[in-house]
Amino acid sequence: MTLRFDIPEENLASILAKAFGNRSFLAGFIITALVAAVAIVSFFWTPYDVTRLIIADKTQSPSPAHWFGTDHFGRDILSMIMVGARNSIAVALVAVGIGMGVGVPLGAFAAARGGLVDEALMRLNDLVFAFPALLSAIMITAIFGPGAVNAIIAIGIFNIPVFARVARAGALAIWPREFILAARAAGKSRTLITLEHVLPNIVTLLLVQGTIQFALGILAEAGLSYVGLGTQPPMPSWGRMLFDAQTRMVVAPWMALFPGMAIVVTVLGLNLLGDGIADILDPKSRRQR
Amino acid sequence: MQSLLGRRTGQNMTAYLLKRLIIAVLTLVLASMVVFAVLEIIPGDPARLMLGMNASADQVELLRNQMGLNAPLALRYLHWASGLLSLDFGRSYTYSVPVIDLVRERVVVSLPLALIALALSTLIAIPVGLFSAGRHGRAGDTIAMGAAQLGVAVPNFWFALMLIYLFAVWLRLVPAGGFPGWGAGVWPALKSLFLPAIALALPQAAILARVTRSALIEVLNEDYIRTARAKGLPYRTVLWRHALRNAMIPVLTILGLQFAFLLAGTIIIENVFYLPGLGRLVFQAITQRDLIVVESVVMLLVAAVIAVNLLVDLSYAVVDPRLRSRQ
Amino acid sequence: MSLLEIENLSLTIGGTRILRDIELSVAPGEVMGLVGESGSGKSMTALTVMQLLPWAARATGRVTFDGIDILSATEDQMCALRGDDIGMVFQEPMTALNPVKTIGEQVAEGIRWHTKASRAEAEERARKMLDRVGLPAAQFPLSRYPHELSGGQRQRVVIAIACALKPKLLIADEPTTALDVVLQAQILDLLRDLVAENRMGLLLISHDLAVVTEMADRITILRHGEVMEAGDTARTLSEQLHPYTRQLAQASMHVPARARAHEAGQGKPLLQVAKPLLQVERVTRDYPGRRISLFKRSAPIRAVNDVSFSMAPGQSVALVGRSGCGKSTLARMVLALDEPTSGTIRFRGQTITGKSEADLKPARRDMQVVFQDPYGSFDPRQKVEKLVAEPLHVLEKKPTNAERRQMVANALHEVGLSPDDMDKYPHEFSGGQRQRLSIARAIITRPKLVVADEPVSALDVSIRAQILDLFAELNQKLGIAYLFITHDLTVARAITEAVMVMHEGKIVERGRTNEVLDHPRSEAARALVTAAPDLHRAIARRLQEQG
Secondary structure, eight states: OOOOOOOOOOOHHHHHHHHTTOHHHHHHHHHHHHHHHHHHHHHHOOSSOTTOOOGGGTTOOOOSSSTTOBOTTOOBHHHHHHHHHHHHHHHHHHHHHHHHHHHHHHHHHHHHHOHHHHHHHHHHHHHHHTSOHHHHHHHHHHHHOSOHHHHHHHHHHHHHHHHHHHHHHHHHHHTTSHHHHHHHHTTOOHHHHIIIIIHHHHHHHHHHHHHHHHHHHHHHHHHHHHTTSSSOTTSOOHHHHHHHHHTTTTTOTHHHHHHHHHHHHHHHHHHHHHHHHHHHHOHHHHHTO | OHHHHHHHHHHHHHHHHHHHHHHHHHHHHHHHHHHHHHHHHSSSOHHHHHHOTTOOHHHHHHHHHHHTTTSOHHHHHHHHHHHHHTTOOOBOTTTOSBHHHHHHHHHHHHHHHHHHHHHHHHHHHHHHHHHHHHTTTSHHHHHHHHHHHHHHHSOHHHHHHHHIIIIIIISOOSOSSOOOOGGGOHHHHHHHHHHHHHHHHHHHHHHHHHHHHHHHHHHHTSHHHHHHHHTTOOHHHHIIIIIHHHHHHHHHHHHHHHHHHHHHHHHHHHHHHTOOSHHHHHHHHHHTTOHHHHHHHHHHHHHHHHHHHHHHHHHHHHHOHHHHHOO | OOSEEEEEEEEEETTEEEEEEEEEEEOTTOEEEEEOOTTSSHHHHHHHHHTOOOTTEEEEEEEEETTEEGGGOOHHHHHHHBTTTEEEEOSOTTTSSOTTSOHHHHHHHHHHHHHOOOHHHHHHHHHHHHHHTTOOTTTSOTTOOGGGSOHHHHHHHHHHHHHTTOOSEEEEESTTTTSOHHHHHHHHHHHHHHHHHHTOEEEEEESOHHHHHHHOSEEEEEETTEEEEEEEHHHHHHHOOSHHHHHHHHHHTOOOOOOOGGGGSTTSOSSOOSSOSEEEEEEEEEEOOOBOSSSOBOOOEEEEEEEEEEEOTTOEEEEEEOTTSSHHHHHHHHTTSSOOSEEEEEETTEEOTTOOHHHHHHHHHTEEEEOSOTTTTSOTTSOHHHHHTGGGGGOSSOOOHHHHHHHHHHHHHHTTOOGGGGGSOGGGSOHHHHHHHHHHHHHTTOOSEEEEESTTTTSOHHHHHHHHHHHHHHHHHHOOEEEEEESOHHHHHHHOSEEEEEETTEEEEEEEHHHHHHSOOSHHHHHHHHHSOOHHHHHHHHHHHHO
């Protein structure tokens, strides 16, 4: 499949002006900023201490004292969700960093070299692609035992071929352009051309993919923690909270409701943000509006 | 000339299919090496693990020899890999039965679940995508895509919990979990797979519907759609006859990727519904450090992912005549 | 009684006015030419008649076709008209056909839809239609897919679709713009014959005055969405009453004023000089053939076949030929962007084939390039200063920032732009201005040779004339030699003194531009010359026909 996209011919200022006029971007930006703010606040203040277990307060339904209720150890669910946010964000962010840091250079290199180098790198990509994040996590856990770091590595590895593919496809769409030919006629090396012309023109593409992978990372971290392959207790995590809630669905449904909604809102925000960025930067999709 | 062309076309198709097949086999071999290597670097001696802490060094050594653990690395890989080919995955440390028996027992739960979910998500997504693209920019489209946007953000296992709460705890329509086994009859078995399949399918359907819609909209902007409309075909006819098949190419790509996600999702969802599938097997094996079972299941799932991707590659050739004649 | 009658048509798209008070009519059997530069609203006029406008479009006025009021017709009524009574041919044959359906299906589809014929009947009619447009069954069975056909063949399929039901009106929107001159002549002949056979009305849309003059009985000239002048083709163009008509006609025939310094040495052998600037010796370029099985490939394709020539300093040479003849491949090898399979290329006495990028630096300094597409040849992320300065990369001594800005300012000045433009982005410039930027980038290192690949073919005629003037001026002032790659003989005639005609990878004819173009000897050159539309000739012929 070939990727086609138009390079937007605008500068940063006009893009920013447009961004905040885009509903999808604006909503996504606000939600994401809010989640990030909650995570930061949790470092300094939470309504209750999440490390203290008060069995007397266990499985209380939502009330003015505990907005989202308490869990089976009497911990405040709102406080746990706040602390869990920073865990989710950290894992997903580092995993995106790993994916971009390794995948983008690989993809750009494959596109610049072509031929056998490209073929070999893409086959390597296929190999990594055959291991969904959950399977990598299972293998890593089988070796090193469970932990949040496993989740980061597993999701990060999963991200590498994704970014490599996007970067390669984007770069392949740039390379045949005449301005690249002009740069080659000016005696610039492939590396220099990649740095000066190719990467700046696929940044937007990578940004959109970045928000998608960030959202997927949050979902994956929750899933891994839920099955016990990710963040370990007592560190609060959204996935783990859902695991604890599962056996108590009848007595304390709020234990499942609120952490799940936290995941949905965060992922929704990131996806809206990504859609917004894609909308703003792709003149073709904008024309249809 | 015509026959000459026909033959050339056929050969190129074979070349394409052969290349995809070779790549798939190569990937499978490399993947098996990775899995084997992981098995090798795991700390702990499986023989010691099987015999327990009280066994003497001699007993352990004897078992090591019996298990072939003292042979050279390459030989052991070949032995293991050829075992895989004849479906001999070795024996489980904890159950002391051939792994293949355990897998066979469990795969009849996981595979139907994944397939039902895949079918369900496709059946929901494609019509929604068509509906939305046909009403591009209008209220129906906005509502459908709003729902899809929300669906993409929902983790399937949480969605499963909510479904259990609604249908099993509150409405008491279906069992909250467990699996009666196919021996109990097809209908009770299917009934217990119903909620898990929905939980798996809906979030995937949301992704697929979005992809279908955007692929269709992209295709609808192509010049040949204008040509078709200039022939006098109504918009809906053009959508069905000209746009859908061209839009299938990106949709197929996503469908292939989704199968991998569905497999992973199955493993997680089985834990929500207490289904005795591969997922339960693998997590029990992890806690019991029954590594040979873990590796076998992982290898099996990796092989499934590779096979499905091969299938997708082959279906491109059916959909797109350009692949049949162009390298 | 007109077949198509457009009165007072105005059109806005999302609030932007596209057309204003358009008046136009086509009688049965008549060819109406609609001419204008890009953005004049020609295509939108056609799409209004078809009612295939983008949905934000609002049209007012009256459009009557065969007694039916088009603007108030329902979608069902329009579906009945489209493809049956009105056929349309589009500009881009490469994308106008559905890639996953056979040509037979695509031609038969409209027939089945409108006549309710059975599949077999429709396919039989489709077969006849394809035979008629020059795609015989032996080579082009109904089961062929579009990607197995060339651009010209695909355009024939599109014409077959449009004419399958013998419509009363055929609309052809730039039907030959994407094709080379020889194919253009063939397609125009086909359209002319089809129209005559079936007494169809033809609305021919084109930016090319010469094409329209050759084809049309009457002509309507459009500019910025308004009709400038309309009337009998021959009279309108011979009298040139309206200033815009005159401007268009003159730009179409424009020849830059040059002191013909190089023509002084008449009789001096061209293209074979003692101290050549560029020397191409027996250069061949093969591309690997299509892969026919996993291990076998078909015979390699020879894009350039044993080509030799040389150019003198300051000389302006055209390399002309049909699309796919190998001229662009040859140009890329001259620019050391591609390696010949065999043969050598020497630039200023130095071999440039098989050299590393580092060894090529001296050659790169003296050799620059101008591309066809003024939009694709600039990185949209960079400012003009950086873009124009790009070739300075090859200078031995890196210029300081101030020096660099000075050099860019000079180059911009030389191509008629302001040094203030340095801090703008390329999208702030029009197509013609961008081509000036492209030239500024090419001359900033004061090269000895500029290779220009179709440098004006994407530009409107009036802009084209200005850019040709600029090329001529720089040739005079800076003594730069040009290698012009073009399929347009008027460009070759306008600014080159020697021409080489390329055909199927070989140079089949070479000589003084005027001699070759006036008296072509090789068949390939003759085909090019006779097919090339020429406004003078077309007007003369029209006048003669009318007595």
